[in-house]
Amino acid sequence: MKKKLQISFPHLGNYYIPIERLLKAIFPGHTILPPPPITVRTLELGSRYSPDFVCAPFKFNLGNYLEALEKGANLLLQTGTGCRFGYYGELQEQILRDLGWDFQFICFSRQEARPWLVYQTLHRLGSPLNPAQFLYQLGLTLAAIRLLDQLEYFLRYNIGFQTEPGSGERLHQELLMALKKVDSFGQLHQIKSHFTKAFYNLPLKRPEKYYRVGLVGDLYTLMEPFSNFYLEKELANKGIAVSRIMNISFLLFGKNTKKSLLSSADYLKYNPGANGADSVAQSHFYAAKGFDGVIHIKSFGCVPELNATPSLQSLSRDWKMPILHLSFDSHTSEAGIQTRLEAFTDMIELRRQRTEDGRQSGLGFAPQNIEAKTNYPNP
């Protein structure tokens, strides 16, 4: 009998719930150990042992691993594509080994990420599932992620207008609890119909004129609320409808760099790497929809997003839609972000007052009439 596995993986928003469930199904009899929730300590630990100039997600991941190892984890998972994220695994493993920890490290990146190789790796680690069962579990997890993303997308846009404070958050927690236990498509379907109804029936009071802000940027900083000082919550508390296209479903099913380059119009000719083209295409989409503004967030030193910035600046000028650029690092002060965010919301309110029909304020100045050719969900 092999040694009992204690499997852990880094945090990313609420995705630890479907991932934990998937790993539990793949490795029955072993322990799945999601790292403790991210706190200031996580980031401190991660930064202490990371290269100073690496992007912030690396530090968060490393902090997660260290806290998981402290709890007894002995198998760590990582993946990686695109930008520097593609090299996270190798470097993190080496740092942790140098610190003297004993563990197995599996990195599903590049060729290792091909489904058949992933299956073989998991089988070698002791998973009793046959390929069909494995595919079933994988499909179920993807469907669960898709549902989670859809409902969170709805919630983000509407939670600022809930009539009873906390009702949206409560419903969200219930959804997460339900997704923890799902083990068949039938169950997932029930959860879907129950919660879709519940979310759409959430009592809302939306004023006739309200402000809409789109979020674009690097995937980790967008999806892990701790790393952006709960920006979405802050905006919702100010009564702003928040839209964010980037999520795991988008990365898995919606992302198409060629399409993004096309729908970013003339603002991009070449791919700036990772999700840079998506940031521009999505901002273009928000501009065409007449959004009041876009917030572009990235971790400090994120090269693809840095490459996309000049295009975003031209887009902002042409469409007369303000784009706020925020950069997050382990040293970023929350007060500084607060000041910039307050000024941004003041600004979009004042800008709206300028035109009688506020909804049209961003339209009519477009350099070209391009309907964004994307399959982004309609906000």
Place this chain on the structure above:
Amino acid sequence: MDQVAYLGIDTGSISTKGVVIDQGRQILALDYLWTRANPIAAVKELLNSLEDQLDQDITILSVGTTGSARKLIGAMTGAQVVKNEITAHAVGTLSQYPEVRTIVEIGGQDSKIILIEDGIVTDYAMNSLCAAGTGAFLSSQAERLGVDLEDIGILALQAENPVKLAARCTVFAESDLIHKAQSGHKKEDLLAGLCSAVAGNYLNNVGKGKKIDPPVIFQGGVSKNIGVTKALEEALGHPVQVDANSHLMGALGAAILAMNSEKEEDFKFEIGRLDFDTKSKECGGCPNNCELVGFYKNGDLLDLWGNRCPNGTIQR
């Protein structure tokens, strides 16, 4: 009837500014003093000074605060309006220069650019991670060269062959400055190089990608430095205006915002003589260890912040 007035306080990292205005936005009293890392003491001093400048029968109807200590001072003075620096500066400047298109602001620790179209803020930016090219940098370099901060600008204008300094980063600029000094350049030339470095740094960082249209208004502490103003004019290719009260625009904006808020509550200058205190401690409720700051007036808890979850509220 008593004359009514409105108070605006701008508490920055380096200096504290305050103005009292009447309903016609005319300044009745003003003061400007160093914060010295103690905003509460600075504001007390400020309030006492403003009170001395005013007639007895003036009633302050509302208070606005801005600057990095706006929250603290807002709680202290019971302010009706607590606004970020960007909005306050824009409102203050627009009241004096309705036609302004670009506000350039370089303060002690931060710098910003505000773009305005038809009297509406359309875009803005602030310096990101580092405080390169702000007042703090100028003040430390003045000390190195043995020059009073106030004299930098005038001396810089006398330069015949200004040196070129690497402006990207304060640390590079500083080592460049030392190198130039050690190779025998004149002090005036060094100072002129320093002023150009500050202007260049600003345009390359904060002003990057922004379209800077005239009229340009330059404010913040560094605007008092004629050398930097000239360097900005040269780099931009159009005139840069500096108001005599350029350092007070934030406070003025806060006062105007307070006036426009239409929330009124009599303000008493006695606050300047009360006892205020802050106590901070780490929450300890979870590994997040939020830093909780309690704000006390004469020993009573007035406000508490820094808390992120219900664990911290219990410890009030």
